[in-house]
Amino acid sequence: MSKLTTKELEKKIKMWIPYSQAPQAFNMSPYTGKPFDCTCGKTHIYNNLTSPPFVDGGMYKMGLMVKECKHLSAVKVRGFFNTDKMELLFGCKFEEKKKRFGFTLEYPKFDEEIKIWIAERWEL
Numbered sequence: 785m786s787k788l789t790t791k792e793l794e795k796k797i798k799m800w801i802p803y804s805q806a807p808q809a810f811n812m813s814p815y816t817g818k819p820f821d822c823t824c825g826k827t828h829i830y831n832n833l834t835s836p837p838f839v840d841g842g843m844y845k846m847g848l849m850v851k852e853c854k855h856l857s858a859v860k861v862r863g864f865f866n867t868d869k870m871e872l873l874f875g876c877k878f879e880e881k882k883k884r885f886g887f888t889l890e891y892p893k894f895d896e897e898i899k900i901w902i903a904e905r906w907e908l
């Protein structure tokens with residue numbers, strides 16, 4: 785796993801669906817309490833308030849917004865083997881201060897999606 789820039793991350797997830805727009809968004813609630821390795825180097829515990837999903841990649845791939853360390857981490861929720869941890873795929877530092885958080889695409893606008901979840905989850 786390599787730590788990406790926001791632009792590199794955006795390129796990798798450009799075909800993924802913003803979570804609020806996913807017609808059948810993957811339900812992450814059953815995974816509450818499940819550990820995942822994060823782009824920051826730590827292992828966090830999944831919780832939809834502190835690491836809400838913002839993008840659904842299908843095939844159990846989800847992009848999480850990790851409040852504690854301010855990183856965006858794409859994980860594979862379930863692989864072929866029922867391991868305890870979710871697998872980290874790739875991620876980047878969340879560039880909170882940058883214009884549009886460093887995202888550039890007109891569609892999908894991941895920054896708009898992230899704003900929704902900051903307001904609904906991170907700011908609780």
Ligand SMILES: [Zn+2]
Pocket residue numbers: 822823824825826828850852853854855
């Ligand atoms: Zn982290």
